[in-house]
Amino acid sequence: MFDHVKFGVSDFAASKAFFLKALEPLGVAVVSEGVPSYGIELSANDEVSLCLYQAEEKPAHLHLAFRAASRQQVDAFYHAALEAGGKDNGAPGLRPQYQGRYYAAFVIGPDGHNIEAVYHEPEA
Template sequence: MFDHIGIGVSNLNVSQSFFLPSLLPLGVGLAMEGPGSIGLGRNGKPSLWLTESSQKPTPVHIAITAQTRAEVDAFYAAALAAGGRDHGAPGLRPHYHANYYAAFVLDPDGHNIEAVCHQPVL
């Protein structure tokens, strides 16, 4: 449904240093740069815009699709290495559905960033 979404961050450089390595295992990278903002996405198309804000951002939850469970695991490890805080280690969440495999990390502003794979183990 969404083409792209934007969230506020308190420090663009800090957030960029967190998001770029964290989302790399999911195939997400820097797609565009603008004044006080960056666009992250796949294949050069920005889907997530980070914009520096002078106001404290209200934390949001963003879930990013992973193609495999291994990508979820790699996201989690990369996000923690980039300074994220654990908010749910990789694993099944059967209360959502039988194959809901996800990991959750809080970014420097407290945004809940999730990587999720809906595929069964093949």
């Protein structure tokens, strides 16, 4: 559905560092980068990308869910995001209230965004 999603952040350097470390276990890397007011583009597959830029106004809180390729990737995302300064908002585990196979972890990022990694398949 999306080609890319772009949103402003209050501290470009902190958000760039957070997202690069937190999303590294999901295979996300820098695709392109310009000055902070232009921002950075991140992607795992060059089909869909996440773009961040330095905003003047305080950004509204978002919920961003990233698809993982395994439960182990969800776990790795969670630990990397906490190491990058994220705050716990739900440790890795099943979320049967959403769906029986919904395995996810949640962290709060630098601007208060709820960042999630999710895997939808049964455990192998």
